[in-house]
Amino acid sequence: MAGVSRRPPSPLLTAAGALVAAGAASLAWGAGVEVRSYRLRRVEVPVLPAGQAPLKVLHLSDLHLTPGQHRKQAWVRALAALEPDLVVDTGDNLASAAAVPAVLSALEPLLARPGAFVLGSNDYFGPRPKNPAGYLRGPSKASHRPDLLPTGDLVAGLVGAGWADLTNARAELDVGGRRVTLVGVDDPHLGRDRYLDLSAPADPRADLRLGVAHAPYRRVLDAMTSDGLDLLLAGHTHGGQLCVPGFGALVTNCDLPRRYVKGLHRWERGRDAAWLHVSAGLGTSPYAPVRFACPPEATLLTLVAGT
């Protein structure tokens, strides 16, 4: 009996099938596992005056919290065991109008420590469905949207607990016996930054001069660096969120070059330079709950005396 002869699939079809299967597996990993694989990154920054003891700064960003994200809330609460000298939250805390109590509960053990914050677009406006591919065409557009979040309640909770609101504002804190000056801006991604109104030469009597923003736009980083600030902290990029192993982030969702998308770098402006730390953050929009090759993170910056 003659058998039915089958032609083997072409190598091109086999490769395409393998690529689709790998993509689907990556997406499943990114949405099911990695997006909740919270990590603590530890970084040493040689930024303090010579002879000073280390200071621990916990950098939180982009929680994008919903009330139902209990695991994330518990993970953030547990960070208090690190006993940071200072906590800095670089915004995008909310992913729901009902999330303010959850954010304040997650932060509650940390609110007992010296802290400061700025706001991001996701502290003002609720998340909306978006085409994720839109990020590849350029930074997302800020728009006037009716879905306002209870920003005032969030700010009142943080300020009421003693944290400094750096939304286009300055502050000075005693941190572990050190004099720390801080200056921050409202979200540059929304065009709300007013750094020029705050700009001033860095206080030479301070032990540490911090600049804080949600989205690390170059105009803000340049101006802060020119003013002589020591360390700049920002979030917003999500570290690229969907990264390519061996290549890294595809986008920063702002005008920051890709190589600065997360982590610690030197930011240079003419003859001036500052340390820049960009957090990849702990969350994502609920409409794009996927991370790949870029796990959610908080960072413990150990500031040590410079050489």
Ligand SMILES: [Fe+2]
């Ligand atoms: Fe964000």
